Amino acid sequence: MIRQNHPPVPAVKRAGCTNLGDMNDRSPALLVADTGRGNEAAILNAALAAFGAQGFNGASMREVAKGAGTSLSNLYNYFPSKSHLLAEVLRRANAELEARVRRAVADAGDDAASRMREAVRAYVGFVVDQQLAMLVSTAEVRYLQGEDRSRLVADRDRTQAIFADIVEQGVAGGEFRTPHAADAARAVLSMVNAVATWYRPDGRLSRGQLAEQHARYALALLEAPLPRA
Template identity: 30%
Template sequence: MARTQGSRAEITGPLIRDAARHLFARHGYAAVSMRQIASAVGVQVGTIYGYTPDKQALLFDLLDSHMQIVLAGWQDDPDQPPLLRLEHFVRNHIAYSLDHQEAVFLAYMELRNLTPEHHARIAAQRRRYEDALEDILRAGQQAGVMHVPDTRLATLALIGMLTGVTNWYRDGGRLDRDRLIGIYWDLARGAVGA
């Protein structure tokens, strides 16, 4: 298949992904067509198929690469005190979420649109990330510095609270990022009874 004149793989591929991410986040996966993505990039719709077999594969690729970045970016040191580990998790999660709001939104809202096979793969990656936080909470309980009745539920509640910041926070608002993250750290610490 011929590429649109003037398009280059190292430029066009990322542009397609960026346009798809933006359009899926703004309008929802089901409402976006490949034609809309092509129009946003400024290429013919057939050009997109040189980069992805279909819209489902494009969505999966976006969610998979997001989770790979999240997992690669999370570094935990089990030798550190549990509260320090939790603080690092909170700060890392919010900073990443604010810097990648559309990717985070897709990872939560469009998971339902994946095929069962793709869904299982992304869910397994998410579980690895959740397990990292749950390990911290268990260590905190064992050390007697955290008190939660159910570590799994606390894990999901904390991630939901931390991710929720992307729904309302905007740079230039009442709180700067450092103050925001400090407040969320206080909330997280309170949530685990520390």
């Protein structure tokens, strides 16, 4: 069993370019507020913390129970299995992400560039706010199976399609000149997803700067005309 006690990465490393995907020592990301059903929220948050710190297979239901302040066996009154618990955590994380992005796009202007900028800003914002949830979402989906898995894949595809649609719109309208329209959305999403692997709240860039910077990376990548910075 892996006990992850590794010392905090020294500050100089943080500004480096290493993407290590460390998931420990993050502020307990309260992904789930009270659900009005006993210990449910506590369990979900504890599960997120445990899966984040040890990975799905490295974390134990006992740890989750301890983190939630309840007994091991009580977990099974809320979730029928460890996998279902993971599935529910991931479902909630993606739901919130999708909602935020969709809202941002709806509030943006009509042109593809504005919409892409706002989509990226919302996405990066969520990554910063719910870094642990993003890391777990990325790293642990693979341990889902069957229906739980396909449902999550569908959810995720819906979120990613928002970006793909904007790219399509932009290319069709001549705003984006990338010759690789079909794959560019994926490249943008890879970039912003990866923010979760290296972002540190005490880093050089503020939440807003980070969002703005990635919006520019995205538009540049899509070969939109850029203001001379």
